[in-house]
Amino acid sequence: MKKVFVMTIAAALVMGCILQSCRPNKKGPSVDENAAQKAYVAPGQYDEFYDFVSGGFSGQVAVYGIPSGRLLKVIPVFSQNGENGYGYNENTKAMLETSFGFVPWDDSHHVQLSLTDAMYDGRWAFINANNTPRVARIDLKTFQTTEIIELPNSAGNHASPFVTCNTEYLVAGTRFSVPADYDNGDVSIAEYKDKFRGHISYVKIEKETGDMSLDFQLALPPFNYDLSHSGKNASSDWSFFTCYNSEAAHTLLEINSAKNDKDYILAVNWKKAAEHAAKGDCKVVTAKYAHNKFDEKTGMSKSEILDRVKVIETREVNDFLYFIPCPKSPHGCDVDPTGEYIVGNGKLATNIPVFSFTKIQKAIEEKAFDGQVDGINVIKYEAALHGEVQAPGIGSLHTEFDAGGNAYTSFFVSSEIVKWNVKSLQIIDRIPTYYSIGHLSVMGGDTKKPYGKYVIAYNKITKDRFLPTGPELCQAAQLYDISGDKMKLILEFPTIGEPHYAVACDAKLLRPNVKKFTTLAENNNPYKISSMAEARVERKGNRVDVYMGAIRSRLVPDNIEGIKIGDKVYIHVTNIEQEWDIPHGFAVKGNNNAEILVMPGETNTLKWIPNRVGIIPFYCTDFCSALHQEMQGYFRVSPAGSATPLKFSIDDKDVKDLK
Numbered sequence: 001m002k003k004v005f006v007m008t009i010a011a012a013l014v015m016g017c018i019l020q021s022c023r024p025n026k027k028g029p030s031v032d033e034n035a036a037q038k039a040y041v042a043p044g045q046y047d048e049f050y051d052f053v054s055g056g057f058s059g060q061v062a063v064y065g066i067p068s069g070r071l072l073k074v075i076p077v078f079s080q081n082g083e084n085g086y087g088y089n090e091n092t093k094a095m096l097e098t099s100f101g102f103v104p105w106d107d108s109h110h111v112q113l114s115l116t117d118a119m120y121d122g123r124w125a126f127i128n129a130n131n132t133p134r135v136a137r138i139d140l141k142t143f144q145t146t147e148i149i150e151l152p153n154s155a156g157n158h159a160s161p162f163v164t165c166n167t168e169y170l171v172a173g174t175r176f177s178v179p180a181d182y183d184n185g186d187v188s189i190a191e192y193k194d195k196f197r198g199h200i201s202y203v204k205i206e207k208e209t210g211d212m213s214l215d216f217q218l219a220l221p222p223f224n225y226d227l228s229h230s231g232k233n234a235s236s237d238w239s240f241f242t243c244y245n246s247e248a249a250h251t252l253l254e255i256n257s258a259k260n261d262k263d264y265i266l267a268v269n270w271k272k273a274a275e276h277a278a279k280g281d282c283k284v285v286t287a288k289y290a291h292n293k294f295d296e297k298t299g300m301s302k303s304e305i306l307d308r309v310k311v312i313e314t315r316e317v318n319d320f321l322y323f324i325p326c327p328k329s330p331h332g333c334d335v336d337p338t339g340e341y342i343v344g345n346g347k348l349a350t351n352i353p354v355f356s357f358t359k360i361q362k363a364i365e366e367k368a369f370d371g372q373v374d375g376i377n378v379i380k381y382e383a384a385l386h387g388e389v390q391a392p393g394i395g396s397l398h399t400e401f402d403a404g405g406n407a408y409t410s411f412f413v414s415s416e417i418v419k420w421n422v423k424s425l426q427i428i429d430r431i432p433t434y435y436s437i438g439h440l441s442v443m444g445g446d447t448k449k450p451y452g453k454y455v456i457a458y459n460k461i462t463k464d465r466f467l468p469t470g471p472e473l474c475q476a477a478q479l480y481d482i483s484g485d486k487m488k489l490i491l492e493f494p495t496i497g498e499p500h501y502a503v504a505c506d507a508k509l510l511r512p513n514v515k516k517f518t519t520l521a522e523n524n525n526p527y528k529i530s531s532m533a534e535a536r537v538e539r540k541g542n543r544v545d546v547y548m549g550a551i552r553s554r555l556v557p558d559n560i561e562g563i564k565i566g567d568k569v570y571i572h573v574t575n576i577e578q579e580w581d582i583p584h585g586f587a588v589k590g591n592n593n594a595e596i597l598v599m600p601g602e603t604n605t606l607k608w609i610p611n612r613v614g615i616i617p618f619y620c621t622d623f624c625s626a627l628h629q630e631m632q633g634y635f636r637v638s639p640a641g642s643a644t645p646l647k648f649s650i651d652d653k654d655v656k657d658l659k
């Protein structure tokens with residue numbers, strides 16, 4: 001029976017369609033009869049969980065309420081967001097700087113929440129940028145991106161950013177192996193095996209402030225480091241990575257990286273690695289990378305380019321890491337709540353291997369090795385193995401856990417979630433997803449005490465699930481009740497971008513700490529005004545600074561003359577309101593830029609380079625009051641070199657700038 005199954009996979013592989021999904025029968029499981037009740041959150045009531053969902057190719061993070069599936073917020077992280085000016089305004093532009101210059105977009109896959117003793121502590125969320133390798137930190141008081149650090153020597157920052165159990169480090173592995181930035185990268189791709197390396201970064205997190213710094217990197221064999229999770233409890237000092245392409249192929253990976261029966265899980269004792277780096281068992285190399293920080297006190301961001309990183313060459317220093325064979329082209333790498341079991345999800349495997357941390361330690365002690373790869377010991381498969389879940393499904397991707405010793409694995413090809421017992425490895429239940437599930441997430445499923453209750457499937461394909469919207473359809477999340485033995489489908493909702501990993505925490509953890517507004521006294525922005533009396537316009541050469549106030553229902557000053565072609569105009573809008581949820585927006589006709597959306601007590605700066613002579617109106621874009629439509633004004637733009645004097649009006653009086 002098993003042989004037939006293996007042959008089916010082989011045959012499918014030959015036909016080149018293994019990674020395409022089969023769609024389950026549309027009839028599928030019936031929706032749970034109490035679904036409406038279970039997912040219903042009455043108007044005015046709060047959801048039980050905040051769910052932070054990666055936006056994939058949108059580059060952002062979406063926040064949903066669970067169980068209702070309400071979209072609460074999109075947090076812009078790696079992509080410009082015209083809606084509020086993130087990445088467009090002068091305050092946040094620097095957040096998207098990299099060693100390549102300004103990069104306005106990225107692809108973000110994995111969200112993590114900061115941990116204390118392997119439990120969410122409600123302080124920060126972290127997310128990776130795949131394309132131009134970066135990791136970001138989001139402040140969970142403001143739900144804003146406050147820091148982004150670039151990762152040199154990397155490409156396709158996919159095994160990222162996985163948090164160690166007390167948020168000591170964010171771990172970030174490169175999916176593409178590439179020549180290191182510190183080597184001459186102008187090499188023939190045919191020299192892949194010699195010249196290409198895989199780098200894994202350890203980004204240190206400052207305990208009190210959350211500040212990120214690149215502490216050290218590991219230089220590794222040229223495989224594809226795909227996913228990771230950190231240990232818990234006894235395995236706290238370890239991080240685990242799946243890697244595929246142990247063939248070190250560099251062309252037609254679909255075939256050439258699927259030859260080996262087993263690839264690897266890499267187990268790294270990060271504490272020992274950090275000690276090596278601190279002791280100097282590494283080289284300090286030159287590699288350019290950006291470090292961008294948003295200062296919540298001034299509301300401004302800064303970017304600096306750093307140029308040094310410590311690299312531990314694992315060909316030479318390798319007493320802290322081990323390869324463990326893992327069948328076949330593994331993707332997800334998940335650690336159960338006890339920290340004892342490590343699950344590899346082989347995309348082409350016919351089983352799910354579960355490794356035991358205790359056995360791994362014993363194997364290391366007894367040197368139960370099966371040779372080396374590039375100087376790194378390979379632990380014998382059987383010596384590390386707890387056991388295998390047999391014939392669970394096709395195309396396993398990711399596994400999450402509940403508090404009752406159960407695991408939930410997503411299967412992309414057979415489009416289902418399979419529930420199994422971690423210890424006994426017995427399958428308990430399976431349920432179809434619609435369609436082609438990628439990640440899945442149990443509430444609190446990556447902590448040492450999951451909340452359980454629900455698992456959410458994040459699906460790639462929604463053909464015939466929703467009203468059609470042309471060639472491009474949304475991706476979707478499906479919510480399953482897992483409180484009983486059987487999983488039950490209770491809700492389905494579209495997501496932004498392409499959701500990959502997501503994490504959900506108890507709303508009570510964040511709700512009391514959420515910031516409502518900035519007081520004008522604590523606003524340290526250099527361009528703020530504290531009252532309309534300070535509103536003004538200043539010119540220095542061809543730079544014009546407009547210090548503007550916004551309050552229901554006026555923008556002050558409202559008539560500004562004496563702007564000329566060739567000027568650069570910076571409009572600093574301070575929202576004078578001191579009340580929660582009264583933003584004002586600001587936009588200028590014809591500006592080759594976005595709007596700004598200014599929260600109460602904050603100052604945002606919009607740059608405008610006028611390129612047409614005439615009268616250019618501006619207005620508030622957020623319907624803030626009954627007289628919102630009255631929040632407007634005019635710029636008069638005159639030709640370059642014209643003699644039009646600079647003047648502006650406050651309360652109907654023209655005020656001339658005497659300077």
Ligand code: K7E
Nearest residue numbers: 109397438439500501
């Ligand atoms: Cu499986 Cu990028 Cu985590 Cu998506 S990855 S599915």
Ligand code: CUA
Nearest residue numbers: 620622624628
């Ligand atoms: Cu302020 Cu509309």
